[in-house]
Amino acid sequence: MLQPNIETFLACNADYENAELVLFGAPFDSTTSYRPGTRFGPSAIRHESFGIETYSPYQDKDLEDYAIFDSGDLELCFGSSEAALKDIEERADIIFKDGKFPLMLGGEHLVTLGAVRAAIKRNPDLHIIHFDAHADLREEYLGVPLSHACVLRRCHDLLGDGRIHQFCIRSGEREEFRFASEHTDMHKFSFDGLAETIATLKEKHVPIYFTIDLDCLDPGFFPGTGTPEAGGVSFPELLNAILTVTKGNVIAADINELAPNLDQSGASTALACKITRELMLAICSK
Secondary structure: OOOOOOOOOOOOEOOOOOOOEEEEEEOOOOOOOOOOOHHHHHHHHHHHHHHOOOEEOOOOEEHHHOOEEEEEEOOOOOOOHHHHHHHHHHHHHHHHHOOOEEEEEEOOOOHHHHHHHHHHHHOOOOEEEEEOOEOOOOOOEOOEOOOOOOHHHHHHHHHOOOOEEEEEEOEOOHHHHHHHHHHOEEEEOOOOOHHHHHHHHHHOOOEEEEEEEHHHEOOOOOOOOOOOOOOOEOHHHHHHHHHHHOOOEEEEEEEEOOOHHHOOOOHHHHHHHHHHHHHHHHHHOO
16 A cells, blocks of 8 residues: 655654654744755755664664654744744644653754743743854844844843853854853853763753754854854764763753755755754663
8 A cells, every 4th residue: 555755854753642752843044144044954854864874873772762753844934933933832832741852953043942932831940051153142133133143042031040051152242252251151162061061950950951053063064054153063072062961851952053055065964964863862762
């Protein structure tokens, strides 16, 4: 009997009822400030995932051994950031309500705000671990407060001081770095201090939202992103950092800012697929 063609991320074909982790895409890039294309990221990661293996030699784990459900991409309104964020929040909230782990594929980084809104409703003591090249702490960008350049500032509006921990940051306005020095826990240029931060949060049993902007990677490794910044980390460094963060009480996560159209070689998408696989394995095997 013929079956419909339904494309999921590699091996993420469990029934929803049995799944422990639920993948969903948020293909939105309406506030991208430089080069657009991240709206194509989720579908590209899903499609190109079949170019990698289900097995990770880094962790000695296999996606085939875990129950993961891919719910596909949301159909988001490109004319309204707030409408898109509302849809993202509703999808994440359903996944939380059903006792499962939401993993979102962006899209530009603004999509994180929707998922964080859902997470903090159920976890009022939430902390954020943020990997990025950019501070994303502007009060507004070109007069707009809902921008991927402002997403962590909007998250700060919800969480308050000392609950956003930023790593690899190497770009931003002077005022963003001044704001960070007073209100967030910023670690510039690298993952220095990450293990200590996770150990402290784990000891306090703090729930963690984990957001990975892939432009934390050096553009020599990952050119397929809208706002590349020289001086980033390597794939092994990012992988080790992911394995460190997932030792803590991570309750939701996202991976964002792949613009596959900006790297015709496909290497950036292949790297994003591998990061997605490693993150899912690290989460599911806890």
